[in-house]
Amino acid sequence: MNKNRILVVDDEEKIVNLVKNYLEKEGFEVFTADSGNEALKLFESEKPDLVVLDLMMPDMSGYDVCRRICSVSKTPVIMLTAKTDEVDKLLGLELGADDYITKPFSLRELTARIRVVLRRLDRQGTDSSTADNFKEDVLVFEDIKLDLRKKTVTVNDNLLALTPTEYKILVLLMSSPGVVYSRLQILEDVLGDYYEGYDRSLDTHISNLRKKLGDNPASPYYIKTVYGMGYKMGGI
Secondary structure, rough: OOOOOOEEEOOHHHHHHHHHHHHHHOOOEEEEEEOHHHHHHHHHHHHEEEEEEEOOOOOOOHHHHHHHHHOOOOOOOOEEEEOHHHHHHHHHHHHHOOEEEOOOOOOOHHHHHHHHHHHHHHHHHHHHOOOOOOOOOOOOOOOOEOOOOOOOOEEEOOEOOHHHHHHHHHHHHHOOOOOOEEEHHHHHHHHHHOOOHHHHHHHHHHHHHHHHHHOOOOOOOOOEEOOEEEEOOOOO
């Protein structure tokens, strides 16, 4: 059985060593970097399955590293941050991060978050729920085309760069246009396991998805908010 490969990026040597030792005991293969530039080099050479990334770096911010990684790969990123401001956390999610955890943190909680994200990716890759449960290989809603086999999304034939979370949300909503999905239903389907932090970030994921789809207040949204209930694709 192959070990999942984790890249841990933090300029605090004590934290890096603690995380590395703990994750290795939990069965992961771990690579470490103490700067943004080193992290990008290791990301390219080692091709990790997941990146644990500190927000505050000496040479390059975690935001910049996250942006670079998410622009070329769908590898999930979990942000480490000492900041408690919600804006700082949501900015990381807007750049494509899958989750964040605030310092000081429990090594057990960090490991649990890592396993949640990796299980979700495994389901997307091997579970038939994404593609095989649909009769068609392509879902279409107005100008949006979603290819379940290729895992691509286009609007007016323009290819969109979606994060794994945004893609999964869109699959769920496009599978049943007009059906209202509650926040909890979306969280359970998209994320598999529930964390309070994810709940606060769901609106950000929806907002980012709307922007990429070209939704704007001047015209009817593709994704509509049903106040007090949840979200749906199209409809009145």
